[in-house]
Amino acid sequence: MRALLLRDLRLALRAGGGFGLGLAFFLIVVMLVPFSVGPEAQLLQAIAPGVLWLGALLACLLSLDRLLALDLEDGSLELLLTAPLPLEGALAVKALAHWLTTGLPLVLAAPFLGVMLQLAAPGHLWLLISLALGTPALSVIGTFGAALTVGIKRGGLLLSLLVLPLYIPTLIFGAEVARRGAAGLDASTPLLMLAGLTLAVVALMPFAAAAVLRMGLR
């Protein structure tokens, strides 16, 4: 398991691994928002939590189609299936590697991008907390989507169509935490819902992903 995690991290950081792509995408999307809606501070402040959450979510989606497709292409996915690792565990580790290389940089960058969108002062902390709690769910759900579409040529778009609806609950509660935090309201209810959602998908999705992957490769 640890070997798989280290291998995936190492591959992500080497040339062509795509590390930083999601982060750069997030940066550009957030930068484009003031150009599209205008520079009014009041308006930007109101939409900042939602825009930041949406940007992070789309950035997470960007690298999902590589998650299993590369391993399928070079044959290592089949070899992993014959290895003594439980497939559920291997997929959970791959989701963790995806989160560490894609989700975590987004979480850390988001408060700085919040400044660009005039996010109100206590909101940065809440944005950080909500993304830190929510993005693991995005990676795990995405792993399920990647397992579902792994054998399909040009499955990337299909993957997005399948995964985005599943992201909705996380988006709702995550953005709500950030919005309430920024407005100085009590954010504990959506925060608990967000944490509960993440825990549930982290517990269940690796099993679902392993089941569909076994079916797909047969």
Added chain:
Amino acid sequence: MQVSDLSVARGGVPVLSGVSFALAPGEALVLRGPNGAGKTTLLRCIAGLQEPLSGRIEGAEDRVAYAAHADGLKAMLTVRENLSFWAQVFGMSDLSPALDGYALRPLADRLAGTLSAGQKRRLGLARLLVTGRPIWVLDEPTVSLDADAVALFGSVLRGHLAAGGSALMATHIDLGVEAQVLDVSAYRAAPDADLGASDAAFL
């Protein structure tokens, strides 16, 4: 390992039925048959990558090391990193038999993506040595190997068999290894045989 009355399907179509053989430690078995006869499908079943339609495979679980057309190499990892990843996955630590067996030591710090096709193949076969598994299931192991590398593979295989391992291979090349031959075309499934390919409706 014992295989009895095995039937396998490819793409929902039964290709082989009633395959039975036994493989004892120290033995090698070569599968022969024309293209499309079902050699790869049979090997995938035995490796556990696909379910047989019927029949039993005994003594294969968690003892099989599988090598197919794709070597499972990561282009951006070095030869040594590729090998040590698989060694760790299989709970082994010693890479030297694999590096020495296939003369990979001079290449150990090269990225796998910069190797030639034959060198990649040698690395793919070296992976078998770091799995520590007794039964090798090999699908066309000598593809893109030159005569010297085939000889290397033959000697590694002899060593594996002498150490009590066994090998099941689909190959058309004489490896200089004493092996039984199983011609799978004798087990061809009847074209209209309905052996319960349950997923046929979806294909």
